[in-house]
Amino acid sequence: MWSSRSHGQRIAALTIIGTAILLPIVVFVVGPNMPPGKTTPVAAGQVRDNTVLLVVMTPFTVFILVFLGYALAVFRAGKGDGLVDGAPLRGHFRAQLAWLVSTTVAVLFLAIFGTAELLADNGAGGGGGPNPVAKPSGPLFPVQVIGQQWEFTYRYPTYGGVETAQLVIPVDRPIAFHVTSLDAIHSFWAYQLGVKADANPGTDNVAYVTVKKTQSFSIRCAELCGLWHGYMYDTGKVVSGSQFTSWIGQQRKLYAGSLKYLPPYATTYAPDPQFRAG
Numbered sequence: 001m002w003s004s005r006s007h008g009q010r011i012a013a014l015t016i017i018g019t020a021i022l023l024p025i026v027v028f029v030v031g032p033n034m035p036p037g038k039t040t041p042v043a044a045g046q047v048r049d050n051t052v053l054l055v056v057m058t059p060f061t062v063f064i065l066v067f068l069g070y071a072l073a074v075f076r077a078g079k080g081d082g083l084v085d086g087a088p089l090r091g092h093f094r095a096q097l098a099w100l101v102s103t104t105v106a107v108l109f110l111a112i113f114g115t116a117e118l119l120a121d122n123g124a125g126g127g128g129g130p131n132p133v134a135k136p137s138g139p140l141f142p143v144q145v146i147g148q149q150w151e152f153t154y155r156y157p158t159y160g161g162v163e164t165a166q167l168v169i170p171v172d173r174p175i176a177f178h179v180t181s182l183d184a185i186h187s188f189w190a191y192q193l194g195v196k197a198d199a200n201p202g203t204d205n206v207a208y209v210t211v212k213k214t215q216s217f218s219i220r221c222a223e224l225c226g227l228w229h230g231y232m233y234d235t236g237k238v239v240s241g242s243q244f245t246s247w248i249g250q251q252r253k254l255y256a257g258s259l260k261y262l263p264p265y266a267t268t269y270a271p272d273p274q275f276r277a278g
């Protein structure tokens with residue numbers, strides 16, 4: 001019979017071999033195909049972060065699977081064996097040290113890496129609240145996203161505060177989405193852009209993105225918000241600057257009549273004036 005020491009060494013060796021085989025596959029095959037794709041710098045950053053997370057969890061997953069397989073194969077009781085407990089691991093200094101050090105290093109690395117990535121990408125496509133800690137430099141193109149049961153409406157404060165039923169944004173311009181809600185909590189998720197920001201009533205939740213090429217993208221509500229939550233989806237469009245100018249001009253004409261019924265533009269949006277912020 002093997003000693004507990006040689007069990008440990010075998011499991012460690014199998015974990016190292018398994019990790020060495022899987023890591024290149026994770027980095028070069030699985031990683032580049034991770035969601036949400038690479039059509040915006042923010043989305044590409046999320047692909048990179050998802051790959052890093054997968055790399056970090058690979059040795060741990062391999063260890064758990066190796067341990068399971070090893071235990072099933074080697075610690076199996078033979079016919080006629082009584083119910084015998086294995087050697088206790090309690091007080092095994094090296095096993096404890098290895099586990100404590102590896103998990104501590106992994107968790108601290110993820111905390112530091114995650115914080116750095118959030119700051120480097122100006123919120124990494126997530127909502128940063130009304131006053132985000134990190135902000136892109138230069139002029140921003142503001143678009144208000146208003147969630148309500150069960151659709152999104154889009155407001156363009158720099159174009160007379162016109163409200164539209166479809167989201168169209170110009171390519172290569174840093175966009176600031178101001179996400180809010182009229183009623184329940186929704187979440188504005190523009191999948192291919194790598195943007196996902198909660199829509200809370202009475203809150204201006206700001207998320208930044210710049211899109212590098214013209215394209216369509218899907219929009220879904222990502223927060224269970226009532227009966228027709230599953231139907232709260234939409235398709236947005238990224239167009240050239242000139243296409244955007246002509247589109248927004250048409251919208252202003254189309255909705256000119258309704259504009260006078262809308263409240264003046266504010267960072268939050270409430271049907272009842274007493275809940276309106278300035």
Ligand SMILES: [Cu+2]
Nearest residue numbers: 186221225232
């Ligand atoms: Cu919703």
